[in-house]
Amino acid sequence: MPIEPVAVRPRTGARTEREPMEGDAMMEGTRDSVEAAGSGSEPPPVAGPVPPGKAGRAERAGRRKAFAGRFALLPLRLFLGVTFSYAGLDKLADSHFLAGAGDPQSFYAQTVAAKPHSPVGWALAPALHAPTFFGLLIAFGELAVGLGILFGLWGRIAALGGAVLSLTLFLTVSFNVSPYYLGNDLPYLMAWTALVLAGTPYLSVDGLLASRAARDRRHGLTEEAVRRRTVLDGSIAAVALGGAGLLVGSLTATFIRKKPKPVAAAPAAPQPASGAAAPSVAVAAVPVGGSATVTDPGSGDAIYIVQPKAGQYCGLSSICTHAGCTVNPPKNGQLSCPCHGSVFDAATGAVLTGPAVKPLPKYTVTKAGDRLDLGPLQS
Structure with a gap:
């Protein structure tokens, strides 16, 4: 009599092939796109053993280059973050920065001096009408940009803010520097442009958020839910970091900044009716x-x-x-x-x-x- 075929159950732990399920291709594509973008906290692919000899040396060199490539912009990011954070705090601690028209070192006096030589001098009128507001805006803006790029939170937005500040300083302060490479605002603008393009995907809050978003996608969360959670958590982190920066800046302006010494105005010389006497x-x-x-x-x-x-x-x-x-x-x-x-x-x-x-x-x-x-x- 014919023998019926018997289905053999595979042993536990044995590798089995399965038919691709609906959604696998979409999930794979999503994962590939996230990993290609680089989350910064995603672990790199597990490297196999390095073969001996010449091939092994080439493999190790390739891994070193890949590692260096991932963190090539990290020194620039640290430099810009520390520099702009320090610049903001330094302005808030400076007794002359917000002193007003009577102090030649104040924001107002510097703006007045730059206006005739700037190609956008016409746009500086609001800053001269409200120098305290614009001075604080620049100081806290530099602090926010510096902290954002240091912690890698919304890195491209922070870098864009730094680029705008550097462009503003270039057009108002160092536009007429000759030769151009003696001015430092244009190099800062170019440095910020690199981070606007690259963002802060590694060793950053942005990287952590992207890594968790990738895990959420693998666990089956919808794209809308992933996006909502990422934006919410990023906003919470931004509020926390912004609040910390505002607190540090306010404490600096309150307790570290010294009041400017009053400058006694020299008595004016008697002026004749014609007003032609020399100062x-x-x-x-x-x-x-x-x-x-x-x-x-x-x-x-x-x-x-x-x-x-x-x-x-x-x-x-x-x-x-x-x-x-x-x-x-x-x-x-x-x-x-x-x-x-x-x-x-x-x-x-x-x-x-x-x-x-x-x-x-x-x-x-x-x-x-x-x-x-x-x-x-x-x-």
Whole structure:
């Protein structure tokens, strides 16, 4: 009699083939796209044993290159994150930054100095009408960008914010720097552009969120549910990080920032009816090594009347020849630019430290009794 075929059950643990089920192809494609994007916390494929000899050396070199490629932008990200976080806190701690029109080192004075030389000077009017608001906006914006890129939270958005800040500084502060490579805002803009394109997929909050989203997809969650959960958790993290940054910035501005020392305005010289008298200050207002500030009637720029040595007087323009920023008043025989670090001699206006290459314009000063009168431009 014929023998009926008997179905043999495979042993436990044995590998069996199965027919592909509906949805497998879609799930595989989704997983491949996520892994190709790089979540940052997804473990790399398990590497097999390295073969001996020349082939093994080539395999190890390939793995090292792949590892380096994944983290190639990490040093740039750390540098930009630390730098912009520090820049924001430094502005909030600076007693001069929000001091207003009376302080040549303030945000307002720097904006006034940059406006005539900027291709977008017309757009700076709102900042001059509300300097405190815009000064705080820039300081906290730099802090938010720095923290976002350091923690890798919404990395492309943070990088875009950094690019906008750098572009704004380039157009207002360093646009006229010649040659262009002496200005630092354009290199910052290019650095941020790289992170706008690449994002922060590794060692980041973005990477953790992407890794969990990939696991959720493998566990069968719908794309809508995965997206909703990712956006919600990312928003919670952003609120927490933003709150921490706001707290740190506020504490810095409250407890670290020192109040600016009041600058006594020099008594104005008596003006004739025609108003044609040259700007002047009292001799007593200009101590040895110190300065008093007058305004150039032609350009409207601030001029420092200095006394580098007893009985020796001259006037020096306050506008840095590098990028048009307002240099700080003389201190220890030098005038320093807060924007890019140029240093000038307080006696001659000569450049001591670049990137500036031209000296500060120098004015004659004439002593008339107990007054010092600003004379014509010498150089």
